[in-house]
Each structure stands twice: as C-alpha cells, then as structure tokens.
Amino acid sequence: MSFPWAAHYAPKSVFTQWIDERLPLPRLVYNAVGAGYPVPRNLNYFWNFGVLAGAALGLQIITGIILAMHYAANGAIAFDSVEHIMRDVNSGWLLRYAHANGASFFFIVVYMHIGRGLYYGSYKAPREMIWLLGVVIFLLMMATAFMGYVLPWGQMSFWGAQVITGFFSAIPLVGEPIREWLLGGYAPDNAALNRFFSLHYLLPFVIAGVIILHIWALHIPGSNNPTGVDVKGPQDTVPFHPYYTAKDGFGLGVFLIAFSLFVFFMPNALGHPDNYIPANPLSTPAHIVPEWYFLPFYAILKSFTVNFLWIPAKLWGVMAMFGSILLLFVLPWLDTSPVRSSNYRPLYKWFFFALIIDVLVLGWLGQAPAEEPYVRLSQFCAAYYFAHFLIILPIVSKIERPKPLPMSISASVLHGEAQESAPFGAGGVATVPARAS
Template sequence: MSFPWAKHYEPKAPFMRWIDEKLPLPRLVYNAIGGGYPVPRNLNYMWNFGVLAGFCLVLQIVTGVILAMHYAANAAVAFDSTEHIMRDVNWGWLMRYAHANGASAFFVVVYLHIFRGFFYSSYKAPREMVWLLGVVIFLLMMATGFMGYVLPWGQMSYWGAKVITGLFGAIPVVGEPIQIWLLGGYAPDNAALNRFFSLHFLLPFVIAGVIILHIWALHIPGSSNPTGVEVKSESDTLPFHPYYTAKDGFGLGVFLILYFAMVFFFPNSLGHPDNYIPANPLSTPAHIVPEWYYWPFYAILRAFTVDFFFVPAKLMGVLAMFSAILVWFFLPWLDKSPVRSGHYRPMFRKFFWVLVIDVLVLGYCGGSPAEEPFVMISQLATAYYFLHFLVILPIVSSIERPEPLPFSITEAVLGSDDKAVLGESKA
C-alpha cells in the first residue's frame, strides 16, 4: 500500500547518493523495514512470529551449510559421518543440535504464525496472495523437513523414508513408477539418500525466494492488525523502525533463551531413540513415527482403515493428508464474513478454539501407536477438521452477527467515541 505520509529515503553523504543512483539497495531496505514502511500502531506480539520464522530459516541455512561440509550422503557411511560430526568435528555437536532443534523451532513459530492468521483472518482480501504464498512456504518446509529427517540414516530415518515414499504407491497406475523414481530404486538406498540430500540442501534457498515474494506481496496492501480495520490516516501507523524493530528484538531475545535452553539442556528430547541405531532394512521398528510436527497429518493419514467402494483406504488416507493442507488455499473464499478479527466474531471465536483443540488431539494421536482408541479418536478428529473448514466456517461466516468494530485503529488504541461500525467507516 502506498502511504502518502511515508518517509522516503534521501541519502546525504556523497558516497551513499552514488550507491543509491547505481544500485538502490539502501532505498529498498529503508522502504521495506525502516522508517519508510508505516505499520499499524496496534500490532501485538502475535505479529512477531513472521520475523522469528525468517530468523529460523537463516539459522537453518547457516548450520546446514556447515553440516554439509562434513556429511557423506552414502548409505554405507551416512550414519558414521553423523557420529563423526557429533564426536570429532570442532563444535560439530552444537551445529547438529542447533540444526535439529532449529527445525522444531521453525515449525513452532510457523504453526503459531498460521493459527494467528486463522484467528485474525489474514487470508482475506486484499491479502489473499500473502496467504497463498505462505501456504506454499509451509508445503516446502514439510518436504525439506522430511528429507532432512532421512539424512542421519538411523532406523527411523530409513523406515520413515520407506513409509512416506510408499504412500505414492497408493496412487493408481502412476503411483509405483513415481515411487521408484523418487527413490531411484525399489527401496531407500544410496540413490534415495543422494537425492534427498541434494533436495534438502536446495529447498531452503527456494523457501528464501518464496519468502521474498511473501514479503513483497505483504508490502502492497500493508500489514493486517488485531482489529482487522484498515489504515485510514497517518495517526493509525508508526514507522517500522525503531518501534517494531525493538519489539521484534525483544521477541527474538525471549525466543533465543528458550531455543538455547533446548539446545544445551534437552537436545534429544524431541528425537526418537531408534534413530541412534544404524538403519537396518531387515529389522522393522515396533512403532514407526515421523517428527512431531507431522503428527496431526500422520493421524489423518492413518484415520482411514476401510476401503470405500473401489477406493482403497490407503489412497483415501493419502488424499486426505494432502487435502488437510490444500484446503487452506481456499480459505479466502470459504470465509465470507466482512469482519476479519476473531475478537469481533463471537461464534467464529468459539469454533476457532475447538479447531485448536482438534489439531492438538490429532497431533497426540499421530504420535501414538496405530491401535485403539487412538485410531477411532483420529477418525473423529479428522472428520471435524474437514467439517470446520468446508462446512462450519462458511455457515458461521454467513449467519453470525459480529460485534461493532472501532472506527479506526487509533480509536482502538487510544479510546473510543460514539462512532462504531460494522465492516467499514460511516460516510
């Protein structure tokens, strides 16, 4: 969004003027994150998670590049090279623990970022493209995380690769050729390990590129805010720097305290013990489970246990698992309410918290053995998950009666008067 009151970059030093004429990078940075980018003045700490996600990506790229210098993508020595990093490489243990726990931290902040978007309807016009690019980033993260989990070549790495790539075999006609093409053979081995390592190294840079598009798309309409009311005047905004750089800096400090507490004191708490056993194709683990951040979708995959007419249960599970994310692409058109913020939508707010509980239940069931009562609970939770997005959300957005919105962002921050509207300001 073009704000007429936004400050423009005007270099004073001769050298900076020359740089700005030849390569206007300082101007770009100033307009993107400096005083030239006005931001709604009422953003709370839920708006910190986008910056934290960007920090996590940089952290993963830096530690990943260092680890790649010492890792060998060969099935015969991959496990030993991982142990070599842990035991013999200077600070190798820190790089590996920072990378492994950094992946979990990345997913934590991204999940919080996504659910903040659900609550404040960040997917609504005019920010549909911001949301759609965000879902693409999440899908790329899922693929990158899965391929990274395979690289240590422990028991859970090997059997996780076998199970997940085996899902493609459920697709009629083309499924088995796709599975063989992904693995480079009929089972995970050198070819699969090399492919996964190459893609795991490449995809973070693809994610970085999509994030640039994500931020670019965000700067066109401007940031959303907790009220959902659009910016109306200069009094509704503050410069991003120094106000929100300071706020993001505080959030980053809290995040780093928690992150390094995990890295130094509980580095293996989120890993699986079986992954410290070298991969053995002849010994199947008692309970194959992916990383925790895949558990809700893994529960949806396992919820389908009975064939439906001519559709095998395995294929239905695969379709449902991918559809659980793909349905997010349609949220801008499923939610028809003129009000964005969940603070002013009492019925929507109740169902939002039911969805949060439902996803937590799916996550718990996904990490549990594939037995009763977890299978039945997964089936009920899966049914509600799709009902929420495809049935409940459209109906609620059509019938609920939202509460009055503040006239402006300034009014919401500094106090109200008798002007209150539903959706847009009075003429």
C-alpha cells in the same frame, strides 16, 4: 496500497547518494524495514512470528551449509559421518543439535504464525496472495524437513522414508513408478540419500526466494492488525523502525533463550531415540512415527481403515492427508464474513479454539499406536478438521452477528477516550469516516 504519509529516503552523504543512484539497496531496505514503511500502531506480539520464522530459516541455512561440508550421502557411511560430526568436528555437536532443534523451532513459529493468521483473518482480501504464498512456504518446509530427517540414516530415518514414499504407491497405475523414481530404486538406499541430500540442500534457498515474494506481497496492502480495520491515515501508523524493530528484537531474544535451553540442556527431547540406531532394512521398529510436526497429518492418514466405493483405505488416507494441507489454499474463499478479526466474531472465536484443540489432539493421536480407541478418536478429529473448513466456517460466516468495529485503529488504541464504533462494510472496514486523533 500507497502510504503518502510515509517518510522517504534521502541520502545524506555523497557516497550514499552515489550508491543509491546506481544500486538503490539502501532505499529498498529503508522502505522495507525502516522508517519508510508505516505499520499499524496496534500490532501485538503475535506479529513477531514472521520475523522469528525468518531468523529460524537463516539459522538453518547457516548450520546446514557447515554440516554439508562433513556429511557423506552414502548408505554405508551416512550414519558414521553424522557421528563423526558429533564427536570429531570442532563444535560439530553444537551445529548438529542447533540444526535438528532449529527445524522444530522453525515449525513452532510457523504454526504460531498460521494460527495468528487464522484468528485475525489475515487471509482475507486484499491479502489472499500473502496467504497463498505462505501456504507454499509451509509445503516447501514440510518437504525439506522430511528429506532432512532421512539424512542421519538411523532406524527412523530409513523406515520413515520407506513409509512416506510408500504413500505414492497407493496412487493407481502411476503410483509405484513414481515411488521408484523418487527413491532411485525399489527401497531407500544410496540413490535416495543422494536425491534427498541434494534437495534438502537446495530447498531452503527456494523457501528464501518465496519468502521474498511473501514480504513483497505484504508491502502492497500493508500489514493486517488485531482489529482488522484498514489504515486510514498517519494517525493509525508508526514507522517500522524503531518501534517494531525493538519489539521484534525482544521477541527474538525470548526465542533464542528458549532455543538455547533445548540445544544445551535437552537436545534430544524433540527427536526419537531409535534414530541413534543405524538403519537396518531387516529390523522394523516396533512403532514408526514421523517427527512431531507431522503428527496431526499422520493421524489423519491413519484414520482411514476401511475401503469405500472402489477406492482403497490407503488411498483415502493419502488424499485426506494432502487435502488437509491443500484445503488452506481455498480458505480465503470459504470464509465470506466481512469482518476479519475474531475479536469481533464471537461465534467464530469458539470454533477457532475448537480447531486448535482438535489439531493438538490429532498430534497426540499421531504418535499413538494404530489400535482402539486411538483410531476411532483419529476418525472423529479428522472429520471435525474438514468439517470446520468446509461446513462450519461457511455457515458461521453467514449467520454470525459480529460486534461493532472501532471507527479506526487509533480509536481502538486510545483506551482513555470514548471509542466510537461504526457499522462494518466489505472487508471489515468501518463505513463512517474516521476522526483524526
């Protein structure tokens, strides 16, 4: 989508003209995050989470590079090297706590970002590619976080690696060779630490590259908005700078305050105390759990306890766990409703909140022991999770009667004037021409 009413970059000085002719970086920045990029005028604070996710990634990369200078990827001294960082490196405790809590805050803002996309239909045409790249980023984040959790080489690090890589052994014929190839042996040890450390260092830069594609894809159709109605003219937009740079700046300030509270006052609240015990292959922890941001998927894995047909329960659990994430790739084609925003989809809105509650309950069940009634609850919640996407969503898309959409974005913003509405067409776009405000 082109925006003919967008401001165009015009270098003022001779120096900036010279730079722009040879390396148009100022023009690129201006068109990407400046006055040259018009955005819908009705975006709320849920649109802050993309910027916050980028800030969290930057924080992780900076602290990770410095931590890598002092870490030793060797099973004999990995735990001691982390203690050395905490006790002997200047501000090492701050770097380590910022990196550990930064991972949790990264997932918090990404989960909020995904939830906003689900509520406002940001995965619908013409923004499918933005959504697909976002799911790729999410998968890369999960891989990076898992390998980073192994590096401190505490009890949960070792046994978490043992359990997670053990999932691959459930795959018939090739599962065990894949597991041995991943670990570099039959159990987590030096080879696994070196592999995980190298990939943990590399993948954040891969994530940054995919984020660039994600933003590039976003700039083609432009941002979605709370109404889900397409932009129709300059009256519906404002320049990204200074309006949304100021709004994002406020959100970033709130984010940093909350982040600082965890780093300075409760740095271990989101971690597991067993990870302050050195890894011991001969002592299994009483209860092995992953980091909190993996718990809903871990609950889905544990919910399969009975062999079905010729497939063992373990393999069913592994397929369901990965399938619960891969399902997001086909979401744009499962939801066929022409309306994007849940603000105008009264029936879908109830099921959306039911899904959020279901995922939160799965997270609670993920850290619960594998016994009744937790297993039965996990089975029920896992069944509802898949039913929401595969059964409920397609049916609701066909039977739901959406509310009338506003004529334009500007009409929905101007609360003091009478707002006209129009029938919705394909993609939730009003089919009656909008009036200029």
